[in-house]
Amino acid sequence: MKCPLIINGAGGRMGATLVRLAQSDSELTLAGVVEPSSRAQGLEGLGCPFGKSLGEVLKTVKGAVVIDFTSPEASLGTARLAAETGTAAVIGTTGFTPEQLDELRAAARQAPLFWAPNMSVGINTLLAVLPELVKKLGPAYDLEIMEIHHNKKKDAPSGTALKLGECLAEARGWELREKACCCREGIIGERPREEIGLQTLRGGDVVGDHTIYFFGPGERIEVTHRAHSRETFAQGALRAAKWLKDQKPGKLYSMADMLRV
Numbered sequence: 001m002k003c004p005l006i007i008n009g010a011g012g013r014m015g016a017t018l019v020r021l022a023q024s025d026s027e028l029t030l031a032g033v034v035e036p037s038s039r040a041q042g043l044e045g046l047g048c049p050f051g052k053s054l055g056e057v058l059k060t061v062k063g064a065v066v067i068d069f070t071s072p073e074a075s076l077g078t079a080r081l082a083a084e085t086g087t088a089a090v091i092g093t094t095g096f097t098p099e100q101l102d103e104l105r106a107a108a109r110q111a112p113l114f115w116a117p118n119m120s121v122g123i124n125t126l127l128a129v130l131p132e133l134v135k136k137l138g139p140a141y142d143l144e145i146m147e148i149h150h151n152k153k154k155d156a157p158s159g160t161a162l163k164l165g166e167c168l169a170e171a172r173g174w175e176l177r178e179k180a181c182c183c184r185e186g187i188i189g190e191r192p193r194e195e196i197g198l199q200t201l202r203g204g205d206v207v208g209d210h211t212i213y214f215f216g217p218g219e220r221i222e223v224t225h226r227a228h229s230r231e232t233f234a235q236g237a238l239r240a241a242k243w244l245k246d247q248k249p250g251k252l253y254s255m256a257d258m259l260r261v
C-alpha cells in the first residue's frame, strides 16, 4: 500500500523539492500540502488538500506521515500536533535550541517522530566512522569544522556542523557546548588544545558543504562532504517517511536508526 504524505512548508526550497520527488515516487501518495506564505502559488492545483496550517490539513487527511522542513517554531508546532493526534512526522529543520530539542524528544514519546539535521547518506555514514578516525589519530590533532551554505540560510552554525561537532567531541570524551569555538577575533592567544572550532561561510547558492579538519604535527587530513543538490536531502526524508510509518512512538528516531550505520 502507498504511504500517504503531507508536506509542511511545501513552498520552501526543501518543500518544493519534496513535492516534486513525492509526485513521481511509486511508493508514496501526495495526500496534502501546507504553506502559509505567498510561496503557496501553484500548490492549490496539485490535486490534493492544501492548507495554510498543518492543523487544517490534518483534519481532512488521516493516517498520513508529515514531512516538515520549515523553522524551529513551526516544526515544534508540528511535533505538538503529531503528539496530540498520533501522527508520524519526519522533521529536517535545523536551528533548534537545546530546550526545543528536549521538547521534540518529549513529543516523540506520544507519536513516531524522526529528526535529522542532515538527511544525506554520505553525512550519516561519515558520522558513523568519524569516532574511529578521531581515536586512531589521538589527542595531538586539532579538530576544526567549516561549513558553507547559500546566502538565504537563517541558522549558524549549520545543524550538520553541530552534529559533526557533537560526534567529534563525544569521541574525545568532551561536551561540545563546553569546547565549541564559533568565532575568533582580536588577540585570541594560542589555540586551547581542548577546543573544536566551527566556522561558517555564507554565499551564493551553495547547497551545503562541510569539511572536518584534523590538524596534526607536520600534516593534516581534510574530510569534505558536498551536497550537489537538495534532492539528496529530500530522498533521505522520503525514505525516512516510508520507514517511520512502521515505527512505534518512544524515541526521537534518527538517520542512524534507519540506515543502521
Ligand SMILES: NC(=O)C1=CN([C@@H]2O[C@H](COP(=O)(O)OP(=O)(O)OC[C@H]3O[C@@H](n4cnc5c(N)ncnc54)[C@H](OP(=O)(O)O)[C@@H]3O)[C@@H](O)[C@H]2O)C=CC1
Binding pocket: 008, 009, 010, 011, 012, 013, 014, 015, 034, 035, 036, 037, 038, 039, 052, 053, 054, 069, 070, 071, 072, 074, 077, 091, 092, 093, 094, 095, 116, 117, 118, 119, 120, 155, 159, 233
Ligand atoms: N535535514 C536536512 O537534510 C536539511 C535541513 N534543512 C533545513 O530545513 C529548514 C528549511 O530550509 P529551506 O527549505 O531552505 O527553507 P525555506 O525558507 O525555503 O522553506 C521553509 C518554508 O516553510 C514555511 N513555513 C514557515 N512557517 C511555517 C508554518 N508555521 N507552517 C508551514 N510552513 C511554514 C516558510 O514560509 P515563509 O517563507 O513564509 O517563512 C517556507 O516556505 C531549515 O531549517 C534548513 O536548515 C535544509 C536542507 C536539508
Ligand SMILES: O=C(O)C1=N[C@H](C(=O)O)C[C@H](O)C1
Binding pocket: 094, 117, 118, 149, 153, 154, 157, 158, 159, 160, 161, 207, 208, 209
Ligand atoms: O539550510 C540548508 O540549506 C541546509 N541545512 C542543513 C544544516 O543546517 O545542516 C543541512 C544542509 O547542509 C542544508
